[in-house]
Amino acid sequence: MNAQIALLLGQDGITNGAIYALLALSILLVFTVTRILLIPQGEFVTYGALTMASLQAGQPTALVWLLLALTLLDGALDLLASIRRPHAWRLPRKSLVKIAYAAAMVGLVNNLPLAQLPMALQALLTLALVVPLGPLIYRLAFQPIASASSLVLLIVSIAVHVSLVGMGLLLFGPEGARTRPFSEQGLELGPVALNSQTLWIIAASLGLIIGLFVFFERTLYGKALRATAVNRMGARLMGISPEMAGKSTFVLAALIGTLSGILIAPITTLYFDSGFIISLKGFVGAIMGGLVSYPVAALGALAVGLIEAFSMFWASAYKEVIVFTLIIPFLLWRSLTSRHVEEHE
Amino acid sequence: MNMPMEPCNAGTTLLQIDNLSVAYGKVEALSNASLRVGEGQIVTVIGPNGAGKTTLLSAIMGVLGSRGQVNFDGTLQSVPEVEVMVGRGLGLVPEKRELFTSMSVADNLLLGAFQRHRRGERDHGQTLKQVYDLFPRLWERREQLAATLSGGERQMLAVGRALMAKPRLLMLDEPSLGLAPLVTREIFRIISSLREQGVSILLVEQNARAALRVADYAYVLETGQIAMHGPARQLADDPRVIEAYLGLSSKHQEMLAS
Amino acid sequence: MKPRYLILGLIALLGLAPLVLAPYYVTLLNYIGLYALVVLGLVLLTGVGGMTSFGQAAFVGLGAYTTAWLTTAEQLPTWLQWASASPWLTLLVGVALTVTVALMLGALTLRLSGHYLPLGTIAWGLSLYYLFGTLEPLGGHTGVGGLPAISLGGISLDQGEKMFYLIWLVLGAAMLITHNLLDSREGRAIRALKGGQLMAESMGVNTFRSKMVIFVIAALFAAVSGWLYAHTQRFVNPTPFGLGMGIDYLFMALIGGVASIWGALLGAGILTVLKEWLQDWLPHLLGDGGNYETIVFGILIVLLMHCAPGGLTPWLGKWFKGRTRTAPLPQAQALPRRAAVEHGTRILQANQVTKRYGGLVANNQMNLHIDAGEILALIGPNGAGKSTLFNLLSGVDRPTSGDIHFKGLPLNGKTSRHVARLGMSRTFQHVKLLPGMSVLENAALGAHLRGHQGVIAASLNLDRAEEQQLLAEARYQLERVGLGDALQEDAASLALGQQRILEIARALCADPCLLLLDEPAAGLRLQEKQALTALLKRLRAEGMAILLVEHDMDFVMGLVDRVVVMEFGQPIAQGLPEEVQNNPAVLEAYLGGADA
Structure with missing residues (x-):
């Protein structure tokens, strides 16, 4: 291996690593606030990428019908709940707004000249379509069992993942898709030719990480989410509702996932079932951070990207084996250092 | 053996609970408890370990599911919900404090005002000042993580955080638990001063004597039931209350002899 | 109908099935049997033991690929050539390999708490899957074909109808073994894993070993299923051993009811049939795109978890509840007892014991001693550090400084398991019983260290004599405390x-x-308290030392020999009950700050 190749691999590794880092942060966020290990994190990535691709191809994506269906289901459940509790008539109005939004999306997707839109609008539309799925999924699958054991939450998480993958096949078909790069020109940095998409990814990831940091450190809502993660009962007593916290984290998770999908779609061909492996690498990072530390998780995920890139060079067939076996030493370290705690479930 | 009902007619009723019951599986931890807190009163609930005192507060707050009625500030709730109760002006300082340990003291306090902030009441700067005036120690330690506070300071932070929501009724669960006598004294002084600021108090305590000293009215809870109640001063002198806490009764002497 | 007849009827039906059913249905039943065997392992691991594994499919692959490689490879290492002679020999190799791999993976991951374990199983499940697909001798993604048929007693099981009998025979044996195991001393220890580990350790159970036992058994069931699968298909490729299948196995267990042996069969049956049915019907609805049944499965599992997290088996009522546990035979020989300690011998001595949690001092230089034939009460207000001291004395927690001697032996660094073995036994402030187990079985767990029969004896039902002794002891003690009717x-x-x-x-x-x-x-009610007082007095007369924490002063004062009063983690008074009662410091601690 010469320096040229090393730099190239490094660039690859950092690009993927940045995405894994975003996913690791999102997984960690969802886990600490809701105790859910968000296995479907990767589906937001593929949905984002494939929706973007179908918009660029000028196809009115079928995803919008999924959005409408879930919104209607959510509205029906809210209606049911408000009938049972006479004093809460505020809810159905909220549901109407949500249904109107979904209906508007159906209208937009079917009438806009999708392929001709500027790329920024296409990305925006993709976000507008995919991100609402996050809180809807929380509402439908997790909210009714928010206080169940973490094993039950994990099972439901896996079940949602399985369903979403099947749904992805139905909505986007079995073909992989790639989107147009955001811009054509690259950057010459001495001997290295930096791919423009790489720069976009690194810049966007950094921007997002800074944005998250500001949100959690400076805003009351961000602090409220952190508070829920630190002490659920304490947060409830402050009037921070677990439902609100759950939905908010799922909005963030869907946003991060979809954005990651849009970012990597120009450099990687994604299929309906690519999400799982991608999010698992985020999990490897999150586990390195002990499922508590954000910076360590991000660094860990970055390391996963680099290791993956370099093992591609040395032992390409064993790439996945190496990445997933990597987790074992960390698990071992955890198991040796963590003291035994009695589970209450 | 009950004292006459409705002993304290002064003031309007702020909290009235009727026949409140809580069951954990088949075990009933609280059965048909009824009590009343008047506006501006300090009411205490005393009783031995496991009598259901914490359960009572949790049920009123809506943390636990219950049967019965909770009427707070004129609004009847058959099943209270925490968020709604907080919004109506009910606060709970739980036995375990439940602080946000990895966040700063200032952030802990700020989060106490979460609901008011959401409703658009952005005057928490002023409330914060009042809390710092009440607990100067918290001002000194405002940048520290809550985890670094001592037991007494944690209790102060828990009370201060609850006050940030400007509650009309503050429920305190064992505020003296695990605190040294001097700190306990300080906490009770603050409880008295809160009442002067117009906050009503429902106080659950094992430290019966101290609780009865600050309270206007008292209930004794035993194995999930209200065993007796009456004006605090009256109960403080009641031999049965002392007996319940130390078992120094004549009845006990007889039992030994037999 | 009695369960016994039901089972016999089921066996008869199964015996006739290949003779009357079309080959398609026999194949379906073969799959159900193969899957149920894997799911049975999961029932043990997840349902009973509380450990979630997504990696069982990888163990199936291990069993399948071992036999595939050994029976088809042209060039085997010389030390392995003996195994290629018969699938039965490769089964042996597969079992040995699986046990080795399971022991290694178990050592790495079973100590993990909470979420790490399932994530860990995903990790090694995926790694093994990718290995199957990349290792040259295993044929990569195309797989290995041309496996020989298993022959049994001279008959070659070269058709699905013939394999059917072997598959269901093995499954039946596995179910019987699982049933026997759970109904034994080791089984009680295993059933305590879910939510009762701290308690079980205090009863002398090595919980890590119990976890390892069921992990290895579950892996073995999976590997044997893989071996059967390989020789039914006569071909293997990596696809059925991926994570997707691992998830399906878990779903099967959940559908059937994750804690029930019959649930394994039910879950495997329902999911397999449903899958076939959906694969027939969904293309009509959604077009020929692929595996749309996963959408339905996912939604079904979500609904199941919302409405019936315990699975379907509990809904099917008493038929599947299994037989009532055998009542202990009255003539069971009494268990040997520990050598009695002479009255007045120093049993426990705690010197300057301090426990700090961060900045909080829970116990501060506590001193305490108890002699044989003495009842000592530890009293004090809430938060005085009594329960902390209990945990230190019983080895659940370790003191920051100071030392504890039990029967003259230092307990420094000893675990609660060791302490239990030395002859200290305890109860818990927050009752730690195993719900779903009978009163008798719960009590019998306390006698764990007095039995010695292991997993294999239990699986083969060879432990009955000892089991009767243990249950008889449990019944004796239950009758003694007044629970003989329950x-x-x-x-x-x-x-x-x-x-x-x-x-x-x-x-x-x-x-x-x-x-x-x-x-x-x-x-307790008054009468029950009086009965308890009488019991404790009798135990004292037998020479037992008793330390109790209690708030009920009437109870304490009429019973104990000495009282130690604690506040703020240290003793503030000790002596005879009458002395302590009139001690002003005690009055102060109990009734609160006298003059504020």
């Missing part, structure tokens, strides 16, 4: 006071010389 009831159905009494019976089953009781009288 032997077969679910422990969780007892009133709280009765549950505390059951904990005492469990502790007595260990034949201790020191009994630690945490609030034994809480929640």
